[in-house]
Amino acid sequence: MIVIMMFHDSMANAQEKMTQVCHLLELHALPPTPLNYHVLYQHVSEGESALSEALQAAVTEGRTIDSVLMEELYIQHLTPDHQKQTAMVERISELIGNLERNSKSNQKHIDHYHLEIDRCARALDEHDVDKSRHQLRKLAEHTLVLKGQMQKFKQLLEQIKQQYLSTKSQLKRLKDKHQLDPLTGLYHRHYLDKKFQYWAKKQHQISLIRIDVENYHQFCHDYGDSIGNLMLEKVATKIDKYVKESGFCGRTQNEQFTIMMADVEAQTVDLIAEKVQAGISKLRFVSSRSGKQLPGVAFQCQTIHRQQEPNFSALVSSTH
Template structure:
């Protein structure tokens, strides 16, 4: 067995894992159960650390967080698949071999030409004819070798195209949230590193987007309707982000938008447009035809240097909402002072 537990041990852990989920107030879905079982088995120190860190900050564990933990620490999607690396190695080896063969073939032809050029200047007719014959044979052989290499290169190109498609799929698994299609925190950290290496002085505006009373909507209408709402709102949020911006799903009912080289006030205007746009959305149940209550957003806006960590950007921008979220919803709060 994967965990080397006896049947009795596995059964005991199963009951404890269910109780652990009850303590976390999380439904016993297969993914949540797998995380709870791993947590109790202590097979992955990184998984336990991530959960304990979340609990230490008094943040509620939810399905979204456990799904992220499941993908990262149980499925191991933070690393490329071994067979993909093997395929890449094979393609690179083939390209190197083909390149070496082409070089050898070219050098052989050049040497043959060098050896016969002097014979072309000879006054001996037989020597000239023989030199021409050698050159013709060399060029024909070179042509055949190049045709073989071209065929091999076409095969390598086909393998490369297939690998490129597979790499795109892997990138989606690693860097995209499967429900909304927005980037995840891993992608956010990667982009911050890229921006930092490109320009350490680069400033980014951050907009945190929180869906008002989403937990109540989830309890009232169920996870299926909630997922539809999340997807629709995520699409609306991303529609206001340019090519240089980065829309991120940072929590179960929360998004974050990073806008490089955008002033805080301009980011505030973008946030207000998003807020108004979502406020105008109307949702109707496809099954019952009942109209769902309007959905509103509360948003915080600030700016940072790209050297700021992803966690700090999320937590500090989130603080703009935490102090007033209990009394004020459907609003945009723009930081008045530079956040450090």
């Protein structure tokens, strides 16, 4: 109802849109959560064109339309926090711009001051005391100007320091919320996509390790969503443990994880994949109620090396 009120829809219009939303939920087998309703209602209302374009791009790329994607779209396009983060970054960028301009200005004053010292030294005349005094007074005036500029520069640095300290923790929280999956703590898919574009532009060799959990939905059905989510958390922790500084780990679909690495030899990628497989295979789950041991994680693990794939979606969905 809150979403409907945002668009001031009549009940008839809202009913028509809700029918479209329900169709999309059913089409993509999405759970009818408030977040999914919100994103899809926004989409069918065309109230956020960037959101609709992003959703259409995901469909075109053949990406699975799941709750992970819905959450990414919500964070990127519908959360005020994302706008706050952008505003903070812009403020800091403005301060850094001021710092850069002041640095250049100070350098010019220093260069000019050096020229004045040279000119004054050449103009000093031991036989003409008045002329020498005049030159020294001019040098003193330039010294005061330079001191004033340096004082302003110092004040600007202090201003930037205070701004940085006041926004550092908040910026980190917003950055984490924008980049990290809240359930697993791994990167969102859009972050890996940005890294892919950067590495591809720099002509790095890109490799992936894709892990598809196959019995997540069965876990949720048999033991409840909390146990299913716990399984994903444990798998994510195990994957992240073996990657460390080698690359970036992301939750790229609801039950899919991807490790992306740059300029890592194929043998090393295979070795990391083997360790990840061994680690996940050792995971054990026990029912807190009955003490009964639950099934292990059923999964597939595949290494992929980029050839000509133009984007992350094409690479992660490839089978070579």
